[in-house]
Amino acid sequence: MTDQERSGGDSGPPVARRLTTRETAERLGVKPETVYAYVSRGQLSSERAPGGRGSTFDAAEVDALARRTGRREPSPAAGDLVFRTAITLVEGDRYYFRGVDATELARRHSYEEVAEWLWTGELRPGIRFTAPAEALDAARRAVGALPAHSGSTDRLRVAVVAAAAADPLRFDLSPGAVLAGARNLIPTLVGALSAEGPGGGPDDDGDRGGGDGGGGSARRLWSSLTARPADDASLAVLDTALALLIDHDLAASTLAARFAASARAHPYAVVSAGLGVLEGPLHGAASGLAHRMLAEVLERGGAAPVVSDHLRAGRGVPGLGHRLYTGEDPRARTLFDLLARVPWAASALEAARDVVTTTARHVPLHANVDLALAVLSVSARMPAEAGETVFAVARTAGWIAHALEEYAERPLRMRPSGRYEGPRPPQPLPGPAP
Structure with missing residues (x-):
């Protein structure tokens, strides 16, 4: 539920938002039991929830207490890490990008259009991302130096590093710079997978604006995955797959990307973090x-x-x-x-x-x-790793979206505490092996 929905939208005067006990604990960074300790000490007031199930708390009062105590993020004791995000909601066997049915978006709009809309909130029909010649050349040279048996994720990881090295502005984390880099990075990754020149062929600038034909990243990626000629129906499948896979809540690779962004790693490093996790057999592979x-x-x-x-x-x-x-x-x-x-x-x-x-x-x-x-x-007679390749290219847009969110948060806010289970000190210095 959005803040506007909680306050009644535009239909009337604002209504104070109420938080559940768990939401209050997460906002304060404490255990739920501590919330009730605040209530007993008079530091926080509560009301019974409708139906008598649990208590609710005034959001403004909770925020004021958080400012006084200096705790604004969940502590490890509060349970799983919780991230505020406005990107994806999974609910009722459906999922939504910024509140819009993601499957309908993917059917009606190209991968680039959905990515651009997810990043900026602006729908730009017909948008195509372009790889800078210098970055694409660097990525292809780096990929070409890999052993012949290297997998597609190996090539993508190397291509990201090469593209980063070719971008002297990569450390600029302002939204405009991040977006410009993202629009360049995705076609660079796709282009690095194939020996074709920039653009991927004469049909790259097709007139498609939705999900019923082929163009842009889908057409370029198709030619790197199979020798089978592309047609509108097959390109529609690939392009829709790319759009569908942009994001899916906080999957393991997305969590890694957010951790990197929290440390203020540049967007290329954020994507590298995501790719490293994506390669696991329980995720993208x-x-x-x-x-x-x-x-x-x-x-x-x-x-x-x-x-x-x-x-x-x-x-x-x-x-x-x-x-x-x-x-x-x-x-x-x-x-x-x-x-x-x-x-x-x-x-x-x-x-x-x-x-x-x-x-x-x-x-x-x-x-x-x-x-x-x-x-x-x-x-389509693609290699077995083709699905992983599609997943990686698609999810790059999602990692960028999460990086943009995380760059707006307090840096280094994610600091779980380890539970040490080794031998208690003091221990003697180790000696040489017998």
Whole structure:
């Protein structure tokens, strides 16, 4: 709920905002029990919540107490770290970018348009990001020096470092400078993955403004992922996937990006932090597992033996289930709808449905976005890591959005305390090994 909603919007005089006990504790940086200690000492007043469940507190009074005590951030004792963010809300098996249904945004607007709107609040139809020649050349030279077996995330991490070195203004953390760098960085990353020149080909400046064709980052990225010719329907899937994956609340890589931004690392370093976490098999690399599983289903002619092998080995079935959704991942649902319009994706799409149906006989799991990305990568003859590449390029825009939020906060506000469990001092100095 926004502050305006709490105060009644524009329909009448402001109404004092009320906070729950947990919200009050988080704002003060204390345990919930301490909140009631403040009440008992007369430092804070409370009212019973409607229905008699718990207490509520006046936000202005809480803020005044926070100023007096000098505590404005949650302490480790208050539980999990909580971040104020106006970017993404996940609620009721749907998710929203700044209060707008993210799947509808991705269907109607290009990746660049959604990213720009998320950063600035301004929708700029037809916007395309451009890579500076110097940064792109530096990134390609750096990527070209890597071993042949290097993965796409290896290449992206190196490209970010090279692009940062080519930008003497990278330490300027003003919003305008951060945005200018972000608009340059994303096409530099995409361009560094391919040997093509800037722009990715003659069709790069297509006339598409929404999610029903191909242009910009999607077209350039497509040519680096597969030799299969692109068509409007397939580019629409890739572009929509990029827009859908821009952000998804505080995923592990986004949390790393916010920590880096809190330390006032420049935006390139923020993206590097996100990429480092994204490479984990439980995050961005999960789509590669789904790709291999789906390819095996197609090879063996059905999902049953493949699902059986996974369960027998004690492994989960890739591409199924998501901790934030009780039903189907809305990102997967959106991509499946678009993939149904791509004739050459029919067999992979049917295989994915077979996986869901087969597994549902035993466990009520639904498809997640990794399975949808696997349908795209398998049917388009992309490598298994293609989904991870799409994820990384897309999420770069989200990390920048979170960096912009974090730069507006107090620096170095995130300082959890470790719980030491080693030997108690004093201990003798270590001697040489026998």
